[in-house]
Amino acid sequence: MSDILSVVTLDGPAGVGKTTLARRVADTLGAPYLDTGAMFRCLALKLGPGAERLPGGELRERCAAWTFSLAGSGSGTTLLCNGVPVRGEVRTEEVGMLASRLAAAPEVRDVLKAAQQAIGASTALVAEGRDMGTVVFPHAGFKFFLDATPEVRAMRRLRELEERGERPDLAVLTEQIRKRDAMDRNRAVAPLRPAQDAVIVDTSTLDIQGVLGVILHHISVRGGLPGGR
């Protein structure tokens, strides 16, 4: 069983670099990481557009048909849905938007919260998402909230997509990020916001290495790194 102190939570808005950081922190701790956005994205793909408007009981049942587990650790962690690895097809901006809509439904959040807590009960974990420190792991030992302006996040995403050979439009990306921020921050259930006891890291002027340094420093001063570092 995991000690709750061995859960690290990384929350923050779309495009702030949570997944990259979760992988790096997980490598340092020798623990798996849980990309909870990928869980919402995966359900959004499985259930299809408009699923958030289904009657509550039916929505809950359809979500509960999908079970999630982790294999491996550090950056080698794989998220499995019904035993099958969740792949890159969930990573598009369109699926992100579908996921954000679906994530406003309390039935969906309930089912995934139980799955996330079950995973955290059996292993040390780096959990990233929107409500890890506030709702899912309120007693986690180390909580971080990452933030950056929409413009900075859109520019990062632009570079990422360009590296994959795509030619995105910066204005469109900025608008998509603002729209998803608004939905994630303003929903009634588990809105995006920092936990009271989270360390807030403004990543606007830091690169990944810089943010990682801040996070590992905070974990280390509280004796949370392997070997007491």
Ligand code: DC
């Ligand atoms: O982190 P991401 O962009 O992959 O997340 C996709 C959407 O899923 C996000 O816009 C809102 C939702 N989400 C959530 O509501 N709670 C989480 N813990 C993780 C993601």
